[in-house]
Amino acid sequence: MKRLLVLPLCLLTHAAVAAMSVDLTVTGIISPPACDIAMTGNGLVDFGEIILAPSGDSDAPQRLSQTLSITCAAPSYAGFRLVDNRATSVPAARIGSDHFGLGLDGASNPIGYYDMALQTILADSATGLVKVSVNNGSTWADASAALLKSYALGSNTYAFDSATTPTTAPKALTTASTLVAVAYHIQPRNTLDTNSLINLDGSATFELIYL
Numbered sequence: 001m002k003r004l005l006v007l008p009l010c011l012l013t014h015a016a017v018a019a020m021s022v023d024l025t026v027t028g029i030i031s032p033p034a035c036d037i038a039m040t041g042n043g044l045v046d047f048g049e050i051i052l053a054p055s056g057d058s059d060a061p062q063r064l065s066q067t068l069s070i071t072c073a074a075p076s077y078a079g080f081r082l083v084d085n086r087a088t089s090v091p092a093a094r095i096g097s098d099h100f101g102l103g104l105d106g107a108s109n110p111i112g113y114y115d116m117a118l119q120t121i122l123a124d125s126a127t128g129l130v131k132v133s134v135n136n137g138s139t140w141a142d143a144s145a146a147l148l149k150s151y152a153l154g155s156n157t158y159a160f161d162s163a164t165t166p167t168t169a170p171k172a173l174t175t176a177s178t179l180v181a182v183a184y185h186i187q188p189r190n191t192l193d194t195n196s197l198i199n200l201d202g203s204a205t206f207e208l209i210y211l
Helices: none
Strands: 035-039 064-076 078-084 112-123 129-133 157-161 173-186 204-210
Touching: 035 204, 064 078, 064 204, 112 129, 112 157, 157 173
Parallel strands: none
Antiparallel strands: 035 064, 064 173, 078 157, 078 204, 112 173, 129 157
């Protein structure tokens, strides 16, 4: 007796469904940098009672300071920008990117301005620099000995750096700090309403940014 062998179709057509390609999948997670910006004393610089000069400007006899710091969970490219919250109160003749307003007196006269210098700059616990870029990080320059400037007037972006070469791009850092030393410059007495108390009302915001 002849027998007919019947094989399952799946076996006969195995070669026809063989894989002709395979996919490669690439995954990963990019975590945003975790950095904090802080200032000692809640950022308050109090000059107390000020005696105006008989004539001319009244300038601070010495600078008062607080410590600005940036702390990151891991090495990060971070920096800061400055916003003058009293920019409209800078006297017209004194407007400049490194002059920050002190508010208005009771008769809406500009009181004057203040400026901010940097002292004792540390980057990852070593002496460092503060660098500035005015073109969104394309180039950098040493700003350690200059007065701080607002972002609105000049697009000034600041970053700490452990490298001592002034023009190189800042490196990633974990910790950085500097003293921000403030000095006031008050308008001449005869331009102010001295019939009542005049309260200095300077306010600036240090904004943390990622480079």
